[in-house]
Structures are given as structure tokens and as C-alpha cells.
Amino acid sequence: MTSSEKTAGPEKMAGSENSLWAVTLATLRKDIRLEWRSKDALNSMLFFSLLVVVIFVFSFDPLAEESRHIVGGLVWVAFLFAAVVALNQTWARELRNQVLDAYRVSPAPANALFLAKAVGNFIFVSVLEALMTPLFVIFYNLRVLGPAWQLIPIAALGTWALVVNGTFFAAMSLRTRSREIMLPLLLFPISIPAVLGMVAGTTAVLTGDNPAHFYIVLLLTYDVVFTTACLALFETILQAE
Amino acid sequence: MNAIKFLFAAYIAVWVIHVFYLGTLVRRFSRLRQQMKELGKK
Amino acid sequence: MKRLFPILSIVTAVLLAYALYQALVVAPADALQGDVYRIIYYHVPSAWTAFLLFFINFVASVQYLASANPSRKAAAKWIVIAVGVVGIIVCFLPQVQRQLTSAGMRPSAMATTVICIPAFYFLIGKWFPGQMLDVLAVTTAEVGVVFCTIVLVTGPIWARPVWGIWWAPGDIRLTSTLVLWLIYVSYLVLRRFSNSAQTQMLAAALAVFGALDVPLVYFSIWFFRTQHPQPVIGGGGSMDPRMLHVLLINWVAFLCFAFLVCWSRFRLELLHREVEDAHAMASLAGPGGAPAKPSLPLHRSAP
Numbered sequence: 001m002t003s004s005e006k007t008a009g010p011e012k013m014a015g016s017e018n019s020l021w022a023v024t025l026a027t028l029r030k031d032i033r034l035e036w037r038s039k040d041a042l043n044s045m046l047f048f049s050l051l052v053v054v055i056f057v058f059s060f061d062p063l064a065e066e067s068r069h070i071v072g073g074l075v076w077v078a079f080l081f082a083a084v085v086a087l088n089q090t091w092a093r094e095l096r097n098q099v100l101d102a103y104r105v106s107p108a109p110a111n112a113l114f115l116a117k118a119v120g121n122f123i124f125v126s127v128l129e130a131l132m133t134p135l136f137v138i139f140y141n142l143r144v145l146g147p148a149w150q151l152i153p154i155a156a157l158g159t160w161a162l163v164v165n166g167t168f169f170a171a172m173s174l175r176t177r178s179r180e181i182m183l184p185l186l187l188f189p190i191s192i193p194a195v196l197g198m199v200a201g202t203t204a205v206l207t208g209d210n211p212a213h214f215y216i217v218l219l220l221t222y223d224v225v226f227t228t229a230c231l232a233l234f235e236t237i238l239q240a241e
Numbered sequence: 242m243n244a245i246k247f248l249f250a251a252y253i254a255v256w257v258i259h260v261f262y263l264g265t266l267v268r269r270f271s272r273l274r275q276q277m278k279e280l281g282k283k
Numbered sequence: 284m285k286r287l288f289p290i291l292s293i294v295t296a297v298l299l300a301y302a303l304y305q306a307l308v309v310a311p312a313d314a315l316q317g318d319v320y321r322i323i324y325y326h327v328p329s330a331w332t333a334f335l336l337f338f339i340n341f342v343a344s345v346q347y348l349a350s351a352n353p354s355r356k357a358a359a360k361w362i363v364i365a366v367g368v369v370g371i372i373v374c375f376l377p378q379v380q381r382q383l384t385s386a387g388m389r390p391s392a393m394a395t396t397v398i399c400i401p402a403f404y405f406l407i408g409k410w411f412p413g414q415m416l417d418v419l420a421v422t423t424a425e426v427g428v429v430f431c432t433i434v435l436v437t438g439p440i441w442a443r444p445v446w447g448i449w450w451a452p453g454d455i456r457l458t459s460t461l462v463l464w465l466i467y468v469s470y471l472v473l474r475r476f477s478n479s480a481q482t483q484m485l486a487a488a489l490a491v492f493g494a495l496d497v498p499l500v501y502f503s504i505w506f507f508r509t510q511h512p513q514p515v516i517g518g519g520g521s522m523d524p525r526m527l528h529v530l531l532i533n534w535v536a537f538l539c540f541a542f543l544v545c546w547s548r549f550r551l552e553l554l555h556r557e558v559e560d561a562h563a564m565a566s567l568a569g570p571g572g573a574p575a576k577p578s579l580p581l582h583r584s585a586p
Binding site: 243244245247248250251252254255258259262263266269270273274276277280 | 303316317318319321322325326329429432433436437440441443444445540544547548551554555557558561562565
Binding site: 165172175176177178182185186188189190192193196197200204210214215218221222225226229233236237239 | 348351462465466468469472473476477478481482484485488489491492493495496499500502503504506507510
């Protein structure tokens with residue numbers, strides 16, 4: 001089954017007009033299908049997310065007056081850890097079945113593979129966030145004092161910021177010892193402005209003290225800059241021996 | 242004159258860091274030269 | 284060449300001693316901070332040196348990535364020239380001039396900084412062909428981290444007696460420096476933990492990411508500060524010209540010192556690669572026999 005999955009992509013796209021999107025969608029569909037069938041990673045990730053929320057609830061008193069000010073940070077730190085665990089096994093399946101070698105020699109554009117992985121991770125991490133958020137709302141008795149709709153672009157842009165760089169660095173870490181620790185080591189420093197934007201933006205919306213517009217613009221700029229950089233340099237990373 | 246303590250602490254810290262780094266360079270140099278000598282003998 | 288190093292070492296030592304004398308004795312005491320402000324004469328030159336080294340690393344990394352194939356190389360060359368030309372023109376546009384002067388910078392100073400980008404690019408490309416680019420990259424990264432560590436150590440030591448706190452998260456300069464330090468430490472870790480033949484490419488890509496990140500870090504903290512006012516560590520505003528004079532003397536001394544350290548690290552890296560190649564040749568030769576001449580090139584040579 002794996003070998004037919006392996007060759008389905010390149011054969012399908014030979015001579016196709018919009019090869020980038022066709023390959024991206026094909027790879028994405030394959031990933032979602034495989035993930036849905038096995039559900040291993042999905043279930044363990046869900047439970048891990050729940051555990052993280054519970055640990056935070058015990059560590060940071062939900063009834064404290066200041067909790068509304070720090071919840072933005074707590075939520076995003078929880079999402080960050082969940083995202084790292086999810087990102088670490090981005091390429092695990094490809095590595096196990098020598099898919100990357102097949103991709104290197106195929107005429108499929110490298111960016112298609114990257115986009116498919118990144119979008120797949122985005123969907124996955126968004127699902128985790130959607131499941132963790134009600135838990136935070138319940139445990140911390142959250143009420144949004146600012147414009148609540150702004151949380152959607154903040155969450156979407158913030159998640160994409162983590163996922164796009166995370167997918168890229170996960171591919172980079174494949175060539176290193178201590179692969180699992182290498183990913184957060186590379187990802188966290190680069191993500192600092194995005195994390196600041198996410199946390200400050202979320203806090204601004206929750207407390208209603210400040211406008212969150214600049215943070216949304218910051219996240220948008222970050223996403224544009226790094227998505228471009230990842231797309232430009234992914235081929236180089238893929239070709240690494 | 243408590244503040245002066247910080248001034249000297251800073252200056253000393255700077256040179257401690259530089260000397261430490263130069264020390265690591267010296268150590269790596271001698272280790273490599275040793276390896277080169279061993280390879281030359283083979 | 285061999286004579287040059289000891290001579291330069293002595294010159295640098297003298298310069299450093301002179302700079303220290305200037306910093307501790309000649310420079311006038313600060314009206315507000317007294318004598319403790321003299322930390323600035325080690326703090327700021329180290330920062331400028333670290334930023335210069337990281338900038339060289341960035342340029343070398345971009346060149347290294349570009350040198351992968353000729354079309355990329357040509358494209359990079361034109362982009363760099365365009366950046367230089369456009370940058371200089373922009374500096375002298377009236378709207379931009381107004382912005383710069385309100386931020387306390389002169390347009391000519393900005394233009395000089397902008398022209399450094401293509402200047403460095405072409406000089407480094409000429410003086411460090413092929414693999415030398417990568418050796419330069421790892422050298423400047425490591426020495427840059429050392430100087431950056433000094434900035435991060437002296438900053439809080441200075442802040443504590445003057446402002447009563449070790450660290451202010453909204454202090455834009457120190458926090459940006461911390462992020463820069465983290466990025467380059469992760470760069471060095473990637474180099475050490477990666478054992479593939481293309482480590483150098485991966486590291487160069489990371490350096491580019493880091494460079495893209497720095498302005499974003501700066502602006503994110505800048506805006507955060509406007510909403511959450513914080514104390515500024517490290518002083519700001521104009522400086523007594525005598526103090527500026529001493530600052531520049533110290534900077535020149537530390538630049539010479541940094542140059543010597545980089546030269547040593549560069550030689551160390553060359554020796555390291557020589558030893559690795561010798562190891563590889565020895566294992567190619569097999570037991571006994573003279574080492575075989577390798578049929579495949581072991582180096583990536585300059586195109």
C-alpha cells in the first residue's frame with residue numbers, strides 16, 4: 001500500500017497544468033486519509049493537550065484576579081507545546097518509508113510537498129486548539145471583554161506562523177542527531193516575535209485594554225515573510241543529503 | 242561606593258569570558274595538531 | 284603573514300590598555316550615574332562588534348546559498364545591487380528624510396549604512412571564495428556569540444545599580460539582543476548536531492531566517508512598549524562628545540581584538556577541515572599502502 005501511495009503523486013501530475021496545486025492537494029488528501037485511518041497520533045495528541053491544560057490549571061490559580069491578564073500567555077504556551085509535539089512527527093512517516101528519496105528524484109515541485117505538510121499541520125494543530133480552548137474557558141471562567149471576532153485572525157495567523165516555520169525546521173532537523181530536541185531549539189528563537197504578537201494580541205482582546213490591530217498586522221507580516229522564505233529555501237533543504 | 246563594585250564586576254566578567262573562549266580555541270588547536278601528528282605517522 | 288599575527292597582537296594589547304585607561308580615567312564622570320556608567324565603554328563596543336560579525340555571517344550565508352547554482356548567483360548579485368541603489372535613493376526622499384530626522388538619524392548616515400550591504404557582499408565574495416564563505420560564516424557566528432554574551436552579561440550588571448532591576452522585558456535593545464543571541468546559539472547547535480554533508484547549506488538557511496527575524500523582533504517589542512511603558516536600559520539620546528570619543532577608541536580596540544580572535548578561529552576551522560580530509564584519505568587508502576589519490580573531489584570548489 002505504501003509503495004502505491006508513494007508513486008501516486010508523481011504519476012498523476014505528469015503533464016498536468018497546475019502541478020503545484022495538484023500535487024499539494026494530492027499529498028494533503030493522502031496525509032489526512034492516513035492520519036484518519038490510524039488515529040494514533042491524533043488520539044495521543046488530544047490527550048496530551050488535555051494534560052497540558054490541567055497542569056496549567058494546577059500551576060496558575062484560575063481564581064486569581066490577575067488571571068485574565070496571563071491567560072493569553074498560558075493558552076499560547078499550551079498551544080506551542082502541543083504544536084511542537086505534533087510537528088515532531090511531521091516527517092516521521094516519510095522517513096520510515098523512504099518517501100523523501102522518491103520525492104527528490106520525482107519531477108514534483110518540492111514546494112508542493114512543503115505546502116501539503118504545512119497545511120496538514122495547520123489543520124491538525126487548529127483541531128487541537130479548538131479542543132483546548134473550551135477547556136481553558138471553563139477552567140479559567142473566561143469572558144472576552146474586547147472584540148471577540150479578532151481572536152479568529154489572531155489564532156489563524158498565529159497558528160500558521162508556528163506551523164510554517166515548524167514544518168520547515170522539522171525538515172531541517174531530519175539531518176541532525178537528537179532530532180526531537182532540535183526542532184524546538186530552532187523554532188523557539190525565530191518564533192519570538194510571533195509569540196509576542198499572539199500573546200499580546202490575545203491578552204488585548206481578552207482584557208479589552210488595548211487595540212489588537214498592530215498585533216494582527218505584525219502576525220500577518222511575519223506570516224508573509226516566513227512563508228516566502230520557507231517556500232524559497234525548502235528545495236535546498238530537501239536536497240540535503 | 243556600592244555602584245563601583247558593579248563596574249569592576251562588569252569589566253572582570255568581560256575579560257573572563259574572552260579568556261575562557263581563547264582557552265577553548267587553544268585547547269582545540271592542540272587537540273587537532275595532535276591528531277594531525279598521529280595521522281602523519283601512519 | 285606569520286609575522287603579522289604577533290605584531291597585531293601586541294598592537295591590539297596596547298590599544299586595549301590605552302582604551303581601558305581612557306574609559307576609567309580620562310572620560311568624565313556622568314552627571315546622573317556617577318562612575319558606574321563606564322560599563323558603557325565595554326557594553327556598547329561589544330554590541331556593535333557582535334552586530335557587525337552577525338552581519339558578515341548573514342552576507343556570507345546568502346552568498347553561500349546563492350553560489351549553489353550560477354543563475355541563483357547572478358540573481359542574488361542583481362538583487363543586492365538593487366537594494367543598494369534603491370536604499371540610497373529612498374534615504375534622500377523628503378518623506379523618509381523627515382522620518383529619519385525625527386528618529387534622530389541623519390539621511391547621509393543611513394545611506395552610508397545602506398551602501399555597506401552591497402559593499403560587504405562583493406568584498407566578501409571576492410576575498411572568501413567557495414568553501415571559505417562557510418568557514419567565514421562559522422567563524423563570525425561563534426565569535427559573534429561570544430561578544431553578544433558579553434553584551435547580555437554587562438547589560439544587567441549595568442542596569443542593577445542604575446535602575447534597581449536586572450532586566451526589563453520591554454527594553455527593546457537588550458531583548459532584541461537576547462533573541463539574536465538565541466538565534467545564533469541555535470545556529471551553532473545546528474552545526475554541531477548535524478553531521479550531513481549539507482550542514483553548511485542548512486546553517487546558511489537558518490542564518491537567513493534569523494536575519495529576517497531580527498527587524499520583526501525589534502518592531503514587535505517596540506510596539507509592545509508603547510502600550511506597556513518600561514524603563515530604558517543602556518541610556519539613550521545624545522552623548523557628551525568626550526564620552527563619544529572614548530567610546531570610539533574602545534570600539535576600535537575591540538574591533539582589532541575581534542579581528543585577531545576571528546583570524547585564530549578561521550585558522551582553527553581550516554585546520555579542522557584539513558584533519559577531517561586527512562582522516563577521510565587515510566580510510567580511503569585502506570590498511571598499509573600509500574594513500575590513494577582521490578578520484579572524486581572532496582571539496583566543493585568555487586564555480
